[in-house]
Amino acid sequence: MEAITLLLHGFAVLLTWKTLTLMMIGLLLGVFVGVLPGLGGPNGVAILLPLTFTMDPTSAIVMLSCIYWGALFGGAITSILFNIPGEAWSVATTFDGYPMAQQGKAAEALTAAFTSSFIGSLVAVILITFLAPRIAGFALRFGPPEFFAVYFLTFCSFVGLGREEKHKTLISMALGLLLAAIGMDTVSGQLRMTFGVDPLLRGVNFLVAVIGLFGISEILLTMEERLALRGHSAKISLRVVLKVWKELPRYWVTLLRSSAIGCWLGITPGGAIAASFMGYNLAKRFSKDPASFGKGRIEGVFAPETAAHASGTAALLPMLALGIPGSGTAAILLGGLMVWGLNPGPLLFVEHKDFVWGLIASMYLGNIVGLVIVLTTVPIFASILRIPFAAVAPMILVSCAIGAYAIQNAMFDVWLMLLFGVVGYVFKKIGVPLAPFTLALVLGNRSEDAFRLAMIGAGGDMRVFWSNGLVGSITTLAFILLFWPLLSRIFAGAARLRHAPGP
């Protein structure tokens, strides 16, 4: 029960007026960026990061994580009222949420979405509370080979489990690794690929790349495709909230199932998006009346939202315990932590106990406060979407520029952000996924260091990755995942041959 004591201590760290105020500001800003078209969780956190630069790490990360929760809540508003998914994982929410809004039941749909998000993340936070310290304690015994194996597993599972075309995932990942290598090499101290350009000595900052790749390119795309923002208005009254909450116990199986799926897929790198679809599809399959899904059924809102938020929250577990982000936004939070010199990973639980438990406590508080805030402020945020995009787009652009500049106080980064914006735009046009790129950029140096330290330790013998049971099984699993698409095709082919003997 050590975890509970530490958690209570975390609450004690948090419960000051200053932190609570920052929490509210963070949540409101988060819902704001979550609602704006062309922004979303990852961009919002990346752009608002500079706000926190002058704070102490605990306040800063509390505010950042609250921005994240707010953005997650905000995504549901646009999905339901405007049929625009704020993030890839709110796509499944539009299936039933928007029809409900069309039938005039927007308030019910929104309440259902917020409540189920709350439940989903609560389950995931409880999981983090009890599992993360265990995993971190276990990972303390990891050496460089084990760490490299885990990084390798992360990369491979992106290739094997991702929904995009495999070669494009590989290309995007390889480009990310290449860019990560720019700058000072931490093992030998040599400069790599700087071409005599001074600002490149520091390397390509991960956050600058993210702001460009997601923020700028997203505005370019939105500008081009001009979403028709004809939404439904909604006002949530206490009566509706209580009515939905009264129905809640009836759907406990769906909620529990979706939470479990979300937690599982959230921890698996690259699985966060799949979670909401899986939650939706399973709820549909197990339903007595599957045909009514997609026509405005409240269960169709509960299922994907719970799964999406459980996975979004659970993605923070490997980030905290192992230093491996489970999703794009977790990767940005990881980048945010590194700005303060906090190195996420098993040692964080030993060296910065206050910080870690403050963060975990803020997940509880942030979700509770967030639920209250979104339930009361929906009409205001829904009206934001009616602001002409020609006014919103330049403002987002300015925020992006501020974010990129403030990270290192360098004008060079602003130009770099523009460049990444164009790259992100082209990638999206030709269907190259961006998530592997950012993952490779943030993990590139760490995995390279781990690999080289392992090689130095073993005298260049590759067998070190199979030298004991733990590292061997992780490496083997990684290879299986890497070749999974190929293997499954072979199995399917073999099965077909067996079942259909020749004429």
Place this chain on the structure above:
Amino acid sequence: MVAANCHSPRHHRNSAKTANETNATSVRARGERRRACLAASIMRNAARSSSSRASSESGNGAGALPLATLLFCAAMQWLGLYVASFLLVAGFMRFIGRIAWWKSLLTSFVFAFAMFATFDVAFDVIMPKGPIEALFGR
């Protein structure tokens, strides 16, 4: 080609730029007539004729945004971030959004000032500044 679908009388002006944009747009077009009209409306936009608002906003914006961003970043170095953002928001709202002058100016001023108050005054985040901020002694 595309323009033939939609009535577009004055598409010669600014031809180099618009031709480019039309090409880019038509490659992406999914063969819908709406898209075709959109491409034509870019041309019409260049010639400043009145056309349906929603489509003109989009078509022009796709081409104008990268250019505006580029100018904004350049201006940021000389004028400082806050003045540059004022110009960007006002210009964008006025020329691409076709929003009334006073609304554009007011919104962009409030926005630039809010940014200044948040970052410079409240959170002490240092941004590039230019001559105007120097006048106020910041």
